[in-house]
Amino acid sequence: MELTRRDFLKLCGGTAGGAAILGMLGPESFLEAAPIDIPLRKRIGEKTTICCYCGVGCGAIVASDENGKAINIEGDPDHPINQGALCSKGTALIQVTNNERRLDRVSYRAPYSSDWEEVSWDWAIDKIARNIKKTRDENWTYKDEKGRVVNHTEAIGWDGSAAVNNEEAYLFTKFARALGITYLEHCARLCHSSTVAALGASFGRGAMTNHWIDIKNSNCIMIIGSNAAENHPLSFKWVTKAMEEGAKLISVDPRFTRTSSKADIYAKMRSGTDIAFIGGMIKYVIEDIEGHPENYNMTYIKEYTNATLLINPDFKGPADLDGLFCGYDASKRAYDRSKWVYQLDDKGIPKKDISLKDPNCVFQLLKKQFSRYDVDTVCSITGTPKDVYREVCETYAATGKPDKAATIIYAMGTTQHTYATQIIRSYSILQLLLGNIGIAGGGINAARGQSNVQGSTDHAILYHILPGYLKTPPPDDVDLEAYVKHYTPTSNDPLSANWWQNYKKYIVSLLKAWYGDAAVASNGFAYDYLPKVEGDHSHIAMAEAIENGVVKGLISPGHNTAVSGPNVNLEREGLGKLDWLVVSDLWESETAAFWKRPRTAPSQIKTEVFLLPAQASMEKEGSITNSGRWSQWRYKCCDGPDIARSDLWMVTELIKKMKELYDTEGGEYPDPILNLAWDYGDPPDVHKVAQEINGYDLETGQLLPSFANLKSDGTTSSGNWLYCGSYTEEGNMAARRDVTQTPAQANIGLYPNWAWCWPLNRRILYNRASVDLDGNPFAPDKSVIIWDPLLGKWVGDVPDGGWPPMFQQGTKLPFIMTSEGRAHLFATGEVLNDGPMPEHYEPWESPVKNLLSGIQSDPVVTIWKSLVKGDVSDYPIVATTYRVSEHWQAGQMTRNLPWLVELMPEMFVELSEELAEEKGIRNGGRVIVESARGKIEAVAVVTKRFSPFSIDGKKVHQIGMPWHWGYMGLSTGDSANMLTPNIGDANTTIPEYKAFLCNIRAK
Amino acid sequence: MAKAMLVDVSKCIGCRSCQVACKQWHDLPAVSTKQEGTYENPPELSASTWTKIEFKEFGEDGTFRWLFRKHQCMHCTEASCVEVCPTGAVAHHDEFVEINQEWCIGCGYCVTACPFGAVHREPPKGTARKCVFCIDRVTNGLEPACAKACPTGAIQFGERADLVEAAHRRVQTLIAEGYSNAVLYGENELGGLGYLYVLTDRPSVFNLPENPEVATSMVSAQWFSGIGTAVLLAAVSFWLFFKRKKRIEAIQQSKTEGGAEE
Ligand code: SF4
């Protein structure tokens, strides 16, 4: 039966009655008309999906009508993470699919045209394929100037996306590599590339160590560089649970946020001074360990970290060299890292001093490094009140006890600095000293901001890696053997599992998945097909290459660089230098419409632009991987615009056309394209892609259950070894919805039968560090795994390495992905560019001198030609950017949704009452914010939540602003990134979005 | 057993999922807003915004707090709107206060009378609208949309007696944690509110009247005194008398045809 809203309200109202009227109408009317079974306004929904916004990965249920249109979307009550709840964005999901602003045609913008024209899919695919082919053929390089085989083109860029499903991300990587693309990037570069580098260097894997539900097990939660309540709201279900059990919440932020509003301790900290802040905590903990070892887990520190290992006696650090490590070459802005290594014994095993007294042992070097980070110095740098800082140190260090756990939750306030990787290294060191890695309620929880940025990173839409964190081959690795030798670490220590010794199995299985029968042992499994890449090809480098005319065509699916890029004016101009640009999106994004942005004449812009209407997440099928590494399957729940297609379909149509063109017309190096295995049916079946990612035994044709089955002889395939086990003969593991658990699993909320998690469904990484040498949990009430001597195996979570406990024969150390089996307090060797331990430097633009050394800013960061630096005399105010709960990233996914625009309608800037008074700015008035790169207009939000910092006795103001806005969409406004500098992190070139200089005035 | 909602402001993160969830379930349109120097938006409840979070910056450095309170119709037991409604459109359905849209004549008495400012009319002369306690969901065994959407459990739906008990315990915990003014609001106010609040400070800090009163006598006197009102009342009564039959038919029809699907 069809009921309109009005009908319903009649029914609803009809059951109510008013005393006054009741009497007049007679008794029968209301008594009769009081049925309790008021019909629901609409069906609740039965099809399941996963929210397309942040990396929490909440479940939602969708009801659709007979035309396939969604009529209701709300939280999935069975989903273990969100249990029916959603944040404001998730709650507004229905306006993503039912929205008159969605693209309803395929559009083409001819060179110099001022309008889009509608074209057919066939026409667009054909034209795009021909453009790609032309650019590729005209700019193909077989050998570089040194005569090394490179087989690549530098003229095509790829940028995107973390918004697509795993299967789509995987095909993007595969397609781009087959084309020989070197500038291959997506937003992971901009949000968490430093996480991958730092956590990899510390523990062996570059991902969030625990998962969202696990936060409930924590005794102390430090949220720093993250505003989780606003940007990962459902994390607060679990933060709240932990607090109900007595956990302490510490919020460290330059500004009092919605996260701070719930904190036991709010510590303000000037943007970009995290290493000083954490460095002081490390100093506190080290001194406390020496004074009160009984309060710390000395077994963990000595046996599971490299604290006891000895470093080369010639090593010198910032404490000796005024802010530098040994080996610095100022002319190259680079380090010779040959002294950042262990002392080895005659067997080639690192020497150690179990007493932690040797001046060259890691523990002593760490102590020396951070001895300079005393409370007075730290607080003069960070601007944190000293009493508050001491309280933070004491509260946090209290979790050093073996049965206590603390977790760090961080996000872009941490990851987007010139020394971001080292900030995350400092978190790692702190957590290792407290024995907080591998345990329930502990870990380093890198809060991923996009629903599938974890998956898109795992599947390597990034220039420097191949799926599963294999390395992109450089030209010097002339063949497969050389490449495998280069990247396979060795260890002489029988206690080290050295898991990466399996490298060859993974790369060969990948090449088999990509090139099928064309990949044979005699041709190095088609190793030559892979483009060889040398030098920085990351986001900022790509923007420079576009600007310089090296990159001529750009493919940008689901990515909005015209809002999200640093120094975005430069990037917008760059787009106008391209010959062609392909965008797929749900909306007319700023990137697609860059040629008609304000103060621009389309008639001056030559770029051909294709705008392809994409399906939204709930309109197609596939898996996405949340921040906690859970790969979750989502179903097609409803229909979007008829014309919209999945990215899976688009990339398949493109490769079909490319194969046809190279087959009929020939061209440069057609082999990787013609031989590319692409057999997913027509239209492509996403399950076949998911199965290819998992991998096969090529002799039996069976899906493999685990990467332990992969071989290096070409008899197995796997598109991504980390996902081997995700789609097996038993079925699609990511689609599992079973909430049953053993009591021990339920105790810590593991949910091992819900969805699937890499690696091997292991929910808490490094969990073998949660037990003592006998295999008993350090925290018996929150056991993650325990050795069952009767069964002779571990029970609980999937153990991180199934070897028996440390006291038994044939055991291995718990950090199986590092070459020595231990976690790294000191990151040895050629791993990090700017030091084996973190050192505080000032942001590249800073209002103050570095109080810790004579080295002002990170000494190895790349200074790009186009980079402009602001002087403190013109720009005395520190600025930072951030997000709000109601909008998301570059904004097109929320600024087009009326309900979210209602909540946060306009671009704004937040500033303190003191600064407002100094500048004559009134709350709600309009202001101009200016940096050396650009200027923006916004509404002033004058607030007590910002207050000036006292830095080295001097008053320093800081302001902050969201970066969601741009010139397209329902709500438009200036982009904060018109102000940010295009300078990146020393290790991963993630841009410095979070600390720069500006000035502000009333308009 | 009476149902109720408990809003625990100490757990609210101000995410406003509740605000959107209400609009989603009831298909209420977005209203046009501006950034006026606060996160709070829309500025007021209205006929198309039945619930909202009020944001308040409170205290100074050191004791500074950012307060969020969900606001909506309180579903009072002694409900002013019910008392003053000339047509009986506003009335209790069990413990919930509902407005019959067909009977509402848009006079606006309830709008003026509500001590919480929770009732609004669609301009220029529309009917009165407000939070309906998701009565369709509740009577079908579901939580109200806002309570379900809330990430942190700051909104709890359940048996009133249980919630009152839980709220008292929570207040004690908060007092022990240093919120010396923490208080339960709504247990006894206006005969008991359908929305209970755990507050971390005095009600007035959260823009709640410390001693709300029923606005009957004054307003009732106004309209009973007017001849015009008497005529109006008579007319409405007759009109409703004839409407009534149709309505009952509609209900019976819906019963025989089963649940509603839109
Ligand atoms: S945006 Fe994140 S927290 Fe909000 S509903 Fe989506 S997944 Fe959950």
Ligand code: SF4
């Ligand atoms: S949904 Fe819950 S946490 Fe979010 S604003 Fe509403 S009451 Fe607060």
